Amino acid sequence: MREVGVVRGGHVLTMGPAGDLADGAVAFAGGEVLAVGPYAEVAARFPGAEVVGDDRGVVLPGLVNAHTHLSEALIPGMGEDLSLLEWLAAIVTPAGRHLTREMARVGAMLKGAELLLSGVTCVNDMFCHTNGGSLASLGAVDGLEAMGLRGLVAFGAEDADDPVPVATVLAEHRALAERCAASDLVGFRLGVGTVLGQTDELLAASAAEAKANGWAVHTHLAEVKEEVVQARLRWGVTTVGRADAVGLLEVPLLAAHCIWVRQGEIAELARAGVGVVHNPVANMILASGVCPVPVLRAAGIPVGLGTDGAASNDSQNMLEAVKAAALLQKVARLDPTALTAGDVLAMATLEGARALGLDDRVGSLEPGKRADLVRLRGDRPGLANVHDPWQQVVYCTSPADVADVWVDGVRRVADGRLVGHDLAALVEASRAPAAELVARAGLGDHSRLAGGAAAGDAAVAGRPGGAVSPGPARRR
Numbered sequence: 001m002r003e004v005g006v007v008r009g010g011h012v013l014t015m016g017p018a019g020d021l022a023d024g025a026v027a028f029a030g031g032e033v034l035a036v037g038p039y040a041e042v043a044a045r046f047p048g049a050e051v052v053g054d055d056r057g058v059v060l061p062g063l064v065n066a067h068t069h070l071s072e073a074l075i076p077g078m079g080e081d082l083s084l085l086e087w088l089a090a091i092v093t094p095a096g097r098h099l100t101r102e103m104a105r106v107g108a109m110l111k112g113a114e115l116l117l118s119g120v121t122c123v124n125d126m127f128c129h130t131n132g133g134s135l136a137s138l139g140a141v142d143g144l145e146a147m148g149l150r151g152l153v154a155f156g157a158e159d160a161d162d163p164v165p166v167a168t169v170l171a172e173h174r175a176l177a178e179r180c181a182a183s184d185l186v187g188f189r190l191g192v193g194t195v196l197g198q199t200d201e202l203l204a205a206s207a208a209e210a211k212a213n214g215w216a217v218h219t220h221l222a223e224v225k226e227e228v229v230q231a232r233l234r235w236g237v238t239t240v241g242r243a244d245a246v247g248l249l250e251v252p253l254l255a256a257h258c259i260w261v262r263q264g265e266i267a268e269l270a271r272a273g274v275g276v277v278h279n280p281v282a283n284m285i286l287a288s289g290v291c292p293v294p295v296l297r298a299a300g301i302p303v304g305l306g307t308d309g310a311a312s313n314d315s316q317n318m319l320e321a322v323k324a325a326a327l328l329q330k331v332a333r334l335d336p337t338a339l340t341a342g343d344v345l346a347m348a349t350l351e352g353a354r355a356l357g358l359d360d361r362v363g364s365l366e367p368g369k370r371a372d373l374v375r376l377r378g379d380r381p382g383l384a385n386v387h388d389p390w391q392q393v394v395y396c397t398s399p400a401d402v403a404d405v406w407v408d409g410v411r412r413v414a415d416g417r418l419v420g421h422d423l424a425a426l427v428e429a430s431r432a433p434a435a436e437l438v439a440r441a442g443l444g445d446h447s448r449l450a451g452g453a454a455a456g457d458a459a460v461a462g463r464p465g466g467a468v469s470p471g472p473a474r475r476r
């Protein structure tokens with residue numbers, strides 16, 4: 001007989017048909033949710049089951065971080081004064097030339113810990129690097145598996161600035177797909193870093209490869225205004241138009257950002273069944289713009305929430321991203337109803353899972369789904385007096401309120417601490433590879449980022465008072 005676990009909370013926000021249950025509980029066994037209902041009923045049905053939680057706090061589905069880059073795990077805290085294209089040229093691209101699979105594993109474990117401790121159970125990662133032939137993206141799967149996280153990993157290939165043979169890129173997609181196929185919890189998507197960042201040759205090959213293999217695709221789309229302008233100069237159409245022209249709208253497509261999209265393009269994305277991921281904190285740090293989230297959702301597009309990368313956020317605190325998503329829409333539209341707590345919690349759970357094509361398994365607490373869930377504690381100030389669990393989860397909590405996390409029925413966080421990993425040891429293990437990466441990429445000398453003589457890989461200056469060079473010429 002399978003051992004049954006029961007998780008109880010003062011409120012269970014199921015995100016499913018059962019809605020919000022006061023003094024509710026979830027029972028699961030073998031990684032599968034068996035029952036969701038009032039605690040008294042669940043306890044009577046499963047007598048003798050271990051019960052975690054009490055009639056305080058809030059239980060909800062594990063959060064779905066629908067867009068991040070674990071490839072940035074070791075390089076946070078650089079370039080807050082750069083816009084996206086400058087930041088990519090100055091920091092991310094140089095680092096990407098030197099990433100190894102081992103660095104990827106260590107970084108994914110470090111940030112995996114941060115994700116779990118902020119209530120995340122499912123991660124959609126786009127691992128970006130231009131270290132051709134290194135197969136570094138496979139390290140993200142190694143790291144996510146080691147932490148027991150569910151997820152998807154894509155290799156966010158680009159070759160326009162850093163030439164890499166198309167065959168080398170395709171070989172890494174195939175190797176990553178094979179690595180994911182051997183994983184119980186981590187799946188694969190073909191990554192297109194950006195439409196603009198790929199040569200026409202690689203973009204055509206990527207679309208063809210996705211179609212031939214039936215692979216879903218993950219990309220960035222319409223993130224900054226410069227992207228749209230450069231695409232129009234290069235092809236005479238926007239990046240949405242270009243994605244359509246090469247056939248990327250004919251495969252299941254998940255597009256991060258979609259900030260600079262026109263009304264007609266929104267309708268086209270909806271018709272094509274594209275999922276979108278909104279990343280409010282990264283959009284604010286890089287001053288990219290405000291995603292028209294209410295318009296996209298009104299058009300029927302599932303919009304998930306992401307932290308975005310560990311160097312463009314610069315944390316993996318998903319609860320912060322959830323709160324920021326609501327606040328950004330309210331202030332941008334000067335309308336407190338623009339995006340509610342219920343909206344953003346849906347986006348961080350079931351809607352995000354739908355955008356990823358995983359809503360048959362996760363995103364809500366329903367019998368038959370996988371047991372990914374989070375218990376927020378009721379013995380801290382945030383949820384001391386719950387008048388509205390939706391608003392208080394969004395506006396009152398932080399990772400300090402995350403008591404317990406289960407992924408596929410396995411407890412990964414217990415009473416606020418990682419299970420099976422020593423957090424301090426993960427931090428320590430990241431120090432040497434982070435220092436090595438920074439040194440190899442030439443990122444350690446901040447005076448160069450501040451406008452001093454560019455040398456090595458750090459070719460863009462952007463701090464106040466420093467001349468901004470355009471960085472490596474974008475090869476078309």
Ligand SMILES: [Zn+2]
Nearest residue numbers: 220256308309
């Ligand atoms: Zn991103």
